[in-house]
Amino acid sequence: MNWITNFVRPKINSMLGRREMPDNLWIKDPETGEMVFHKDLEENQFVIPASGYHMKISARERLKFFFDGGKYEVLENPKVVQDPLKFRDEKRYVDRLKDAKSKTSLEDAILSAQGAIDGLPVVVTVQDFAFMGGSLGMAAGEALIHAFETARQRKRPLILFAASGGARMQEGILSLMQLPRSTVGVDRLKEAGLPYIVVLTNPTTGGVTASYAMLGDVHIAEPGALIGFAGPRVIEQTIREKLPDGFQRAEYLMEHGMVDMVVSRLEMKKTVANLLKLLLKVPEKTNALQPEILPPAVTSGETRPRA
Known part of the structure; x- marks a missing residue:
């Protein structure tokens, strides 16, 4: 002592x-x-x-900053089978999931909510990188599809904040299957004539970048965000050449036509709201859509879905 x-x-x-x-x-x-x-x-x-x-910020912090008055209603994610492959490396997959849930207070890497931005009713889906690197598995895939379907049924635009290292290796082919499934969700939303805006945050890589994260009507990136399929080090080792300065960063990708704009987090809400008003053809002095599709009243902060 x-x-x-x-x-x-x-x-x-x-x-x-x-x-x-x-x-x-x-x-x-x-x-x-x-x-x-x-x-x-x-x-x-x-x-x-x-x-x-x-x-980097958590999914709940991002929702609080983004929605009007920090008010939103969480969408309940569908339940799926955990550890379908009984996977184990240095640690059991079920134990990794348990640790991630304890660390983030989330059920998986996806958190979706509905609310309003500048009076416009929207559905927002956020990937939390703190939950196993924002990796896409069965639970995250189902949560994404549920968010797309909710937005379609309620006639609301969907905004996705992507942050991921790609597919979740512990679920193998079942993880990769979520990429085409989520793409179908995007198509169904667009067929309904509803805007889909993607905000690429740091980092957005792997299969997520090769699928739903690059299928938006407008692609916005936060300053300095790493965006790409394979990482810079992997590319350098493969081609055996030195990559340009800032390669795969948001500003570089905008210069080369991969993203539409780079927007500070401080201006993100205003920028997205203005884009939605243009895409939805909302009159200049009107800050809301028709009353029948306005979001339900919610209390300050996060609320759980109604029974």
Whole structure:
């Protein structure tokens, strides 16, 4: 027992009125090394004020920042069989799922909700990279398709915030099957004449980029987001050449026609709302669609679906 650490120091701190500082009180800018006060960063939607660097955020934080007044109603994801292949590597797949659920408080990598942005009723689907790298498995695939069908049935546009490392290897071919299935969901939404806007966040890679994440009517990217199929290191090792500076970053892809625009998170809601008004031909001074398809009233913050 270290009596100086466990007894003497706490006694001195209590006598001098010192308090333990939280570990996350200050956050370091990955680009410049600048220390930013956590509360200031949160108020700025986790965009570093000086450098404009976009920190990763959780699915719930993104929904809170995006919807009017932070109000939204969560869509319940369909239930699927867990660990259909009884997969195990260094750790059992069921244990990895358990850890990811505990870490993120999510059932899987997809969180969908309905609400309004600038008065327009929409469905929003967010991939959370913190849940096993936002990988696409059966549960995420079913959640995506459910979101597309909900948007189609309720005649609402769908906005997807993509963040993924690709297909989930622990589910093998069953994971890859979700790519064409989700593509069908996109087609059905477009056949109904409803807009589908994709926001590519850091990172969006693998099969997700090769399917529904690149099928939007408009593709928006957050600044500095890594977007591509294979990673830069894999490409360099394959072609044995040095890649250009900024290769596969949002700004590079916009210059080469892969994305339509690069928009700061701080301007994302306004930009998407303006695009939807153009696509839906909403009159300039009208901030809502017909009353019959307005979203149901919800309380402040997240709500669960009605029975």
